[in-house]
Amino acid sequence: MADVIIGIGNESRGDDGIGPRVAEAVPVRSGLETMAVQQLAPELAERLQAAGRVLFVDARIGGTSIRLDRIGPKAHRGVSHSCSPESLLGWMQLAYETVPESWLLSVPGRSFGMGEGLSASVEAMIPDAVERVETWLDERGRPARTNSEEVA
DSSP, X not given: OOEEXXXXXXXXXXXXXXXXXXXXXXXXXXXXXEEEESSBOTTHHHHHTTOSEEEEEEEEESOSSEEEEEEOOOOOOSSOSOBOHHHHHHHHHHHHSOOOXXXXXXXXXXXXXXXXXXXXXHHTTHHHHHHHHHHHHHTTTSOOOOSOEEEO
């Protein structure tokens, strides 16, 4: 089963574009699929069905450090087409009765205005975020951590 990295965000909305930038910067490896999406949609559940592990990479409001959190399925609320990583996993649970081991790497953002690129502080976090992704990839087969981890 492959590992999948999904970079989430809109590169035309400032720091919201960090997810795709990190996903695109991860070196190609055998058994790894990377993708960049502006938003998650329930239709991705089918594509992730065969994944062994999934790492979502996204911006978050607040904080000062990159965070790595183990996540699980949650019920999707409302009729919106877009959803959170946990809601996407909830769709998978409902449709396929199983979900892959899932993690969220979140990078703190400050500026989310239209037409802006990444802020200098978030741009500077790309190498650290990619290094954390590579560490996550290398940990395949080791016991999963259950606590959140701040990455300075």
